[in-house]
Amino acid sequence: xxxxxxxxxxxxxxxxxxxxxxxxxxxxxxxxxxxxxxxxxxxxxxxxxxxxxxxxxxxxxxxxxxxxxxxxxxxxxxxxxxxxxxxxxxxxxxxxxxxxxxxxxxxxxxxxxxxxxxxxxxxxxxxxxxxxxxxxxxxxxxxxxxxxxxxxxxxxxxxxxxxxxxxxxxxxxxxxxxxx
Amino acid sequence: xxxxxxxxxxxxxxxxxxxxxxxxxxxxxxxxxxxxxxxxxxxxxxxxxxxxxxxxxxxxxxxxxxxxxxxxxxxxxxxxxxxxxxxxxxxxxxxxxxxxxxxxxxxxxxxxxxxxxxxxxxxxxxxxxxxxxxxxxxxxxxxxxxxxxxxxxxxxxxxxxxxxxxxxxxxxxxxxxxxxxxxxxxxxxxxxxxxxxxxxxxxxxxxxxxxxxxxxxxxxxxxxxxxxxxxxxxxxxxxxxxxxxxxxxxxxxxxxxxxxxxxxxxxxxxxxxxxxxxxxxxxxxxxxxxxxxxxxxxxxxxxxxxxxxxxxxxxxxxxxxxxxxxxxxxxxxxxxxxxxxxxxxxxxxxxxxxxxxxxxxxxxxxxxxxxxxxxxxxxxxxxxxxxxxxxxxxxxxxxxxxxxxxxxxxxxxxxxxxxxxxxxxxxxxxxxxxxxxxxxxxxxxxxxxxxxxxx
Numbered sequence: 001x002x003x004x005x006x007x008x009x010x011x012x013x014x015x016x017x018x019x020x021x022x023x024x025x026x027x028x029x030x031x032x033x034x035x036x037x038x039x040x041x042x043x044x045x046x047x048x049x050x051x052x053x054x055x056x057x058x059x060x061x062x063x064x065x066x067x068x069x070x071x072x073x074x075x076x077x078x079x080x081x082x083x084x085x086x087x088x089x090x091x092x093x094x095x096x097x098x099x100x101x102x103x104x105x106x107x108x109x110x111x112x113x114x115x116x117x118x119x120x121x122x123x124x125x126x127x128x129x130x131x132x133x134x135x136x137x138x139x140x141x142x143x144x145x146x147x148x149x150x151x152x153x154x155x156x157x158x159x160x161x162x163x164x165x166x167x168x169x170x171x172x173x174x175x176x177x178x179x180x
Numbered sequence: 181x182x183x184x185x186x187x188x189x190x191x192x193x194x195x196x197x198x199x200x201x202x203x204x205x206x207x208x209x210x211x212x213x214x215x216x217x218x219x220x221x222x223x224x225x226x227x228x229x230x231x232x233x234x235x236x237x238x239x240x241x242x243x244x245x246x247x248x249x250x251x252x253x254x255x256x257x258x259x260x261x262x263x264x265x266x267x268x269x270x271x272x273x274x275x276x277x278x279x280x281x282x283x284x285x286x287x288x289x290x291x292x293x294x295x296x297x298x299x300x301x302x303x304x305x306x307x308x309x310x311x312x313x314x315x316x317x318x319x320x321x322x323x324x325x326x327x328x329x330x331x332x333x334x335x336x337x338x339x340x341x342x343x344x345x346x347x348x349x350x351x352x353x354x355x356x357x358x359x360x361x362x363x364x365x366x367x368x369x370x371x372x373x374x375x376x377x378x379x380x381x382x383x384x385x386x387x388x389x390x391x392x393x394x395x396x397x398x399x400x401x402x403x404x405x406x407x408x409x410x411x412x413x414x415x416x417x418x419x420x421x422x423x424x425x426x427x428x429x430x431x432x433x434x435x436x437x438x439x440x441x442x443x444x445x446x447x448x449x450x451x452x453x454x455x456x457x458x459x460x461x462x463x464x465x466x467x468x469x470x471x472x473x474x475x476x477x478x479x480x481x482x483x484x485x486x487x488x489x490x491x492x493x494x495x496x497x498x499x500x501x502x503x504x505x506x507x508x509x510x511x512x513x514x515x516x517x518x519x520x521x522x523x524x525x526x527x528x529x530x531x532x533x534x535x536x537x538x539x540x541x542x543x544x545x546x547x548x549x550x551x552x553x554x555x556x557x558x559x560x561x562x563x564x565x566x567x568x569x570x571x572x573x574x575x576x577x578x579x580x581x582x583x584x585x586x587x588x589x590x591x592x593x594x595x596x597x598x599x600x601x602x603x604x605x606x607x608x609x610x611x612x613x614x615x616x617x618x619x620x621x622x623x624x625x626x627x628x629x630x631x632x633x634x635x
Contacts, residue, residue, distance in 0.1 A: 002331050015241045045244025046341045127226045
């Protein structure tokens, strides 16, 4: 099967500054050793047609979507959303089906969590690469929340990626992270 | 007296575009303008000064549906500029990746056009989501084909959406013997399904072609025999893959290409004077709305030998296989014919792949500033990237994406059709209009809806 039991999809476009949050979280998570039933995927802009419409509810039981969400909070704040919280049109990619919402179609059979980060700067339509400091610092916290959501023990893994952080990669040790 | 009708946004394709149509008293299109309304700017500027490794990654983010074509075309444009020849096993892996992407794309397009078509012998338009047979098994077959395409792409490209295995000079790693066997098994399974799917789609399309009229939002619209005909010519650079030199591909010569501005080509400011609330989905634009395709269009108009041309499956079949059917149905049939072709080609490439062969060139030059270009035959047409690399820094980069070629050609093809069928003609091009960001706005007034903040 293409997608396993648990799928974590980082959505967004790194060409529009903070919109690259989802893919940046996935890039950071690639340094972790995750169980075989977990797939982390950089969905870019292709979430609706490459993932949400291709999940088999017989196999995939949990979907975690990581994206930016403008909900009026301080930049870098993270929230957990359910499909019901999303306004009509979210992830309604015109290329996917018949203007129906792909997530609405699967939400009763797959447990869906959306982890949204309040962006500081989205530069559309102008291209700009690089996350703002606030959003960058939200990455470790987000990974902690993802691991909690998918039931993976994160205590040691976070410490490990801190040790192994390579120069030039996204920060993994944001000021707000408290490792217990 | 001509009237103006606007369909905005157009549906069942990637990105945001609209149709502005000047129609006569019978509702027949006199002039049609199909234009992108997604402003995406600056990739050229962003690329300058970056390393050749970074630019294909940037290019692949421009679009949500064809990242693979953009990634491959940009990588090969860099290789053409630095004059780097890649090993044959790396080429085979790239071919497999690209064909897997095409397989997925054709299957997805089937779903997008099925609601326009009828179950033969009935007046029932096909709803691909119905639980009833025979549509249910067709939908399952389409899903399996998409899954096969994505799985093969994942094996060859390292990732099924944004491939991470491609690099300047070849591929990062070859696949294992087991992975090769898995790709082979999947392709063989796909071949049987693709043949059945192709036969089904062609039968349904041929049935559509024989109809006198079709139903659009409860309106009975006469179906012209010349739906989607144009005389614009075709451009394709390879039957399957693409190329990056004029010796290999005499049909694409950069000297014969130029781009004009939309205001030289599209209609100027007008006012909508025809409105149809029954048109799916949600009716057409309200009477009195000002429209101005010249100013709203967000892409240039590329010309080849001074004219817009068609790119895509029919262009490939016309150029390399003597295909000659015009019109929207001919275009969709051509796409269906590519199903089986792409799987046979994929199987040939898997056969030729040596899992222990090298996949990175021995020598990767830094580049002397020569101009290099590479075309990649994306599912929806020729994707040309142009680059100049000097001392391992990109000095110039430009992308000519497939749907940009088709905007003006499709606009010409709209003439003579009832305006209600304009979207049917447009969908024949399987358009992919560059997407912008898709940030979630939880509430339009920016009210905090999410209660549970994670501190």
